[in-house]
Amino acid sequence: MSDQDLIYILALQNVPKIGDITAKKLIAHCGSAEAVIKEKKHHLLKIDGIGSSMLQDVYNKTHLLAAEAELKFIKENAVTCLYFMDANYPEKLKHCIDGPIVLFQSGKVDLKKKRLISIVGTRMITSSGIAFCEQLIEQLAVFNPVIISGFAYGTDITAQKLALKHNLQTVGCLAHGLNQVYPKVHKRYVAEIEKNGGFLTEFWSTSNPERENFLKRNRVIAGVSEATIVIESAERGGSLVTADIANSYNRDVFAVPGRTTDSQSAGCNNLIKYQKAHLLSNPMDLPYMLNWELNTDKKPAIQKQLFVELEADEKIIYSFLKINEQQLLDSIALECKMPIFKVAGVLLNMELKGVIRPLPGKLFEVI
Structure with a gap:
């Protein structure tokens, strides 16, 4: 160009x-x-x-x-420009009708033939949210994904720092031009991120971090990635907007469940409740659902729950799935002689315990 x-x-x-x-x-x-x-x-x-x-x-x-x-x-400033008709433009974003016609890039971003996931969530991340995020990135590191986020407080910067810790490429999608850093306290991370990743923005050097820019930025986070993971979110928040956009692009969305009394889990619980996101209670469910293949002998361990922890109805369903492998909700209800509404609740509890997982096509199987 x-x-x-x-x-x-x-x-x-x-x-x-x-x-x-x-x-x-x-x-x-x-x-x-x-x-x-x-x-x-x-x-x-x-x-x-x-x-x-x-x-x-x-x-x-x-x-x-x-x-x-x-x-x-x-x-x-040696900014790289990515035009939507050029080969260097992010491939997945090309398929988003409202993707920016041009992006500006700094650092050493390399998205070609990479596994790209976005990790987003509340700026008020809790200690349990941080712990899950660390567990997630640690276990996914063997797949060498690129971690995309928004470089904001809380979940975003937590995910990007953990990516650096595990030598993964990370990309921050900004709501302003490349001539500034927001929030300013994150300036200390810029150089390290640009050594192993970098930053993307559609905004000019004349653009400041205005509220509407963050909402526009969210479509880049969702569009660049094959899946978006919401670690924690209150009932309302920018990460839920990102999840909705990802759904509109027909991308996979995952949400980490939490207790109903936890305010920072309300958004995630609602995404799962209204079937806008896959429940993510075990980090290794994500590569399974995305059909990632591991080209190494280093197989990450999947922790299974003990059979004795299951309730009576859960044991019936577990035994049925153990024998019959992948099954639809209707088939489980019919063969286990339980009402569908009851089976749905039991399956959810079993997901939370980490003994079964949902599959595309509304199938379920034992882990």
């Missing part, structure tokens, strides 16, 4: 009423960002879904001037 091409891409990105979906539509029709800006307005109005109000600012030359200034920052 030449500097000339980039200037027009940046100029189009800077037009207030042209979002990423519209920009992609215009580029697909005209062939390039430069062709869009140089095209006659009446020709662009013939494109389905393009209205006059969207185009009123396209021809404003201030956007080209602003783009030239941003290009100067990009050059002076």
